[in-house]
Amino acid sequence: xKISYITMQFPVPSETFASNDVKTLKSLGIDIDxxxxxxxxxxxxxxxxxxxxxxxxxxxxxxxKNILGVSFVFKNIFSFFSLFSxxxxxxxxxxxxxxxxIALMPxxxxxxxxxxxxxxNIVHLFWGxxxxxxxxxxxxxxPDTKLSIFLGAYDLEYALxxxxxxxxxxxxxxxxxxxxxxxLKSLGIDxxxVTVVHRGTTVSNFLPLIENSSKDKNSWIAAGRLIPLKNxxxxxxxxxxxxxxxxxxxxxxxxxxxxxxxxxxxxxxxQLVDNILFKGHVTQKQLxxxxxxxxxxxxxxxxxxxxxxxxxxxxxxxxxIVSETLGIDELIEHGVTGFIVPHKDYSKxxxxxxxxxxxxxxxxRHKAREFIINxxxxxxxxxxxxxxxxxxxxxxxxxxI
Numbered sequence: 241x242k243i244s245y246i247t248m249q250f251p252v253p254s255e256t257f258a259s260n261d262v263k264t265l266k267s268l269g270i271d272i273d274x275x276x277x278x279x280x281x282x283x284x285x286x287x288x289x290x291x292x293x294x295x296x297x298x299x300x301x302x303x304x305k306n307i308l309g310v311s312f313v314f315k316n317i318f319s320f321f322s323l324f325s326x327x328x329x330x331x332x333x334x335x336x337x338x339x340x341x342i343a344l345m346p347x348x349x350x351x352x353x354x355x356x357x358x359x360x361n362i363v364h365l366f367w368g369x370x371x372x373x374x375x376x377x378x379x380x381x382x383p384d385t386k387l388s389i390f391l392g393a394y395d396l397e398y399a400l401x402x403x404x405x406x407x408x409x410x411x412x413x414x415x416x417x418x419x420x421x422x423x424l425k426s427l428g429i430d431x432x433x434v435t436v437v438h439r440g441t442t443v444s445n446f447l448p449l450i451e452n453s454s455k456d457k458n459s460w461i462a463a464g465r466l467i468p469l470k471n472x473x474x475x476x477x478x479x480x481x482x483x484x485x486x487x488x489x490x491x492x493x494x495x496x497x498x499x500x501x502x503x504x505x506x507x508x509x510x511q512l513v514d515n516i517l518f519k520g521h522v523t524q525k526q527l528x529x530x531x532x533x534x535x536x537x538x539x540x541x542x543x544x545x546x547x548x549x550x551x552x553x554x555x556x557x558x559x560x561i562v563s564e565t566l567g568i569d570e571l572i573e574h575g576v577t578g579f580i581v582p583h584k585d586y587s588k589x590x591x592x593x594x595x596x597x598x599x600x601x602x603x604x605r606h607k608a609r610e611f612i613i614n615x616x617x618x619x620x621x622x623x624x625x626x627x628x629x630x631x632x633x634x635x636x637x638x639x640x641i
């Protein structure tokens with residue numbers, strides 16, 4: 241079985257799950273390559289090394305490929321006009337998205353030409369939205385290749401016309417939480433075609449942490465891109481209130497982004513520079529080590545559904561505090577494997593943590609780890625993908641599933 245993944249960038253710091261998926265498919269004997277519409281991330285080389293992706297064939301966008309892509313547009317001029325008309329028809333009411341889709345057309349045609357030569361059994365769009373252009377070209381011109389598409393929060397929150405349109409002709413549709421099905425249905429997508437497969441994490445990476453965990457009682461961790469949707473300013477406010485009761489506490493913020501300077505100024509104004517430490521981009525190994533030491537992991541994102549960073553923190557033995565978002569109850573059982581907090585109750589988080597005995601914390605850690613191991617192992621998740629892909633005659637004879 242040969243599979244080509246299409247995404248925006250790969251690898252990127254915030255998407256460890258993508259690296260996990262690709263590595264796992266490779267380990268299961270799948271011939272897999274990855275095509276990206278954008279240039280390499282600035283941390284590309286470090287990410288390749290730290291995530292063990294050296295054996296994965298990755299074709300990243302760059303200037304030379306875009307120039308070549310323009311020549312491929314002229315080579316496929318009828319397909320160009322067909323794609324252009326399709327984009328206008330489906331995303332005319334979303335001009336910013338439409339303009340970006342048009343700007344990505346040269347790279348889309350470059351990837352399309354490569355796919356015609358490689359003839360993969362399956363082209364899988366790791367997201368709908370921007371990779372949809374490649375999906376459209378594949379579906380229109382490569383009848384022997386099956387099209388698979390994953391629809392996530394971005395596709396649903398912005399109700400993108402291209403995602404909806406392409407899903408009607410896709411051979412396989414996946415999403416990562418049952419909570420998405422109602423939204424998919426509201427977009428006019430036939431949910432009987434949709435398979436829910438939870439995004440898994442590499443459980444084996446956490447076994448040393450499970451066996452040798454030693455928690456710093458008042459140590460917190462927050463991880464993710466420093467962007468408005470992640471609500472790091474609110475996390476700082478919550479931790480500040482906690483620190484007033486435990487002034488030897490620490491919050492480690494792992495990640496980078498456009499709000500870093502503003503957040504650092506906020507920390508300075510609160511006189512918490514010795515308590516709140518910005519670690520910037522960290523490797524997966526460094527993040528796991530930080531989680532292994534942390535007592536509490538906090539994520540107050542306004543949109544995330546089943547975030548991988550929470551699964552990882554649960555495996556690492558953190559007490560996880562998360563915001564109440566769609567589908568989060570598929571990951572955390574409130575008061576049993578962590579805590580789900582509505583926006584109006586954020587101020588109660590410090591007392592919630594302080595009110596837990598060590599015995600109660602140990603019970604939560606044990607149940608959280610057990611739940612993730614049993615339900616979110618990436619190998620189990622990717623075998624489910626393979627099982628679904630095989631339903632339409634795409635054979636993989638070396639895997640017993």
